[in-house]
Structure formats: structure tokens, C-alpha cells
Amino acid sequence: MKKMNRKVMAGLLVLGLGAAGVALANPYWHGGGMGPGHMGGGGPCWGYDGGASASHWRDVGQQRTAYLHDQLKLNATQEKAWKDYQATITANIKAMQDRELIDFSSMTAPERLEKSQQLMKERDARMAKHLEALKAFYSTLSPEQQQVFEAETGPGPGYGYRRGGRWHRGGMGPHY
Structure with a gap:
């Protein structure tokens, strides 16, 4: 009987270690049980390193913007519309960054909902x-430039398709 228990225990140990090895070898596993592209952990996801600073993401955004600008090959008229469009985006980002943090924990339920509605x-x-700025800029583009804009700013391949057991929203694409 003792020999049988030892064999069972040894078998369970081998199975447990094997399962752990498979889990660790799986590129979609990163401790949270979520797949690639999920920002909740350090899993594989292009462009996400699990601890990137705000300056890193600012640099990535500037690189994407410069790349798109270069791909569009804008003329002088389009350049003004591009600058107006970029100024609107920058103003929106600044407004988000300047917004003060809100302590919802000190609010009542109606106050939280009112604040959420205001936001x-x-x-x-x-x-x-x-x-409005996008439409103004987009209307200055030729049909060829519009195709480039769509290709570079669209959701990327696989938008909405089920991949890896999860719904995947794509992204801007691995151009950068």
C-alpha cells in the first residue's frame, strides 16, 4: 500500500511539474491568465513592455505621427490642414493630462454618477x-492619400476576429 501511495504521489508530482512547464513555456501566459495585448501584465505584446514611461509613449506617438506624415507626402495646402489637425489632437491630450484626479471614494453614489456624466x-x-479637425484634414487628401491614411490609422488586420480564444481589437499595426 505504501509503495502504491508513493507511486501515486510521484505521478502527481510529475504531472504538476509538467503542467507548470507547459504554462511557463506558453507565450500567452504571464501570470494573469490573459493573452497578448492585454495591458494587465508583462505578457508579449508589441509596443508594450510592462513598465514603459510616459516619455516612452510620447516618443512612440511622435514616431507614428512622423511616419504617417512622411507616408502621406503632403503638399503646402495639406500641410496647413495637417498642422491644424495635429494641434487639435495635442490640445485634447493636454486637456486630459491637465485634468485633476478625482477622488470618487469620497463621493456618494449620485455624486459619482453625476461626475461620470460630466466627464x-x-x-x-x-x-x-x-x-471636425479630422474631416477638415481628410477632405484635403487625394484618394490615394486617403487610402494611405486608412491603412496607417485603421484597426489593423484581424479586427474583431476571434484569435487565441479572445476577441482581438487589432491596433495601428507593427509599423513602428
Whole structure:
């Protein structure tokens, strides 16, 4: 009987170690059980290193913007519309960064909901300005430039398709 228990225990140990090895070898596992592209852990995701600073992301954004600008090959008229469009985006980002942190824990439920509604209205106003600037810029582009713009700013391949057991939203693409 003791020999049998030892064999069972040894078998369970081998199975447990094997399962742990498989889990660690799986590139989609990073401790949180979430797949690539999820920003909740240090899993593999292009462009996300698990601890990038704000300056890193600012640099990435500037690189993407410069790349798109170069790909569009804008003329002088389009350049002014591009600058206006970029100024709107920059203003929206600045407005988000300048917003003070809100302590929802000290609010009542109605106050939290009212504050959330106010923030959504502010967000909608920023989005309306962004859309207006985008339409103004987009209308200056030739059909070929519009195709480039769509290719470079679209959701990327696989948007909405089920991959790896999860819904994947794509991204701007691995151009950078």
C-alpha cells in the first residue's frame, strides 16, 4: 500500500511539474491568465513592455505621427490642414493630462454618477473637435492619400476576429 501511495504521489508530482512547464513555456501566459495585448501584465505584446514611461509613449506617438506624415507626402495646402489637425489632437491630450484626479471614494453614489456624466460630456466635446479637425484634414487628401491614411490609422488586420480564444481589437499595426 505504501509503495502504491508513493507511486501515486510521484505521478502527481510529475504531472504538476509538467503542467507548470507547459504554462511557463506558453507565450500567452504571464501570470494573469490573459493573452497578448492585454495591458494587465508583462505578457508579449508589441509596443508594450510592462513598465514603459510616459516619455516612452510620447516618443512612440511622435514616431507614428512622423511616419504617417512622411507616408502621406503632403503638399503646402495639406500641410496647413495637417498642422491644424495635429494641434487639435495635442490640445485634447493636454486637456486630459491637465485634468485633476478625482477622488470618487469620497463621493456618494449620485455624486459619482453625476461626475461620470460630466466627464463623458467633456470627452464627447473633445471627440467632436477631433472629428471636425479630422474631416477638415481628410477632405484635403487625394484618394490615394486617403487610402494611405486608412491603412496607417485603421484597426489593423484581424479586427474583431476571434484569435487565441479572445476577441482581438487589432491596433495601428507593427509599423513602428
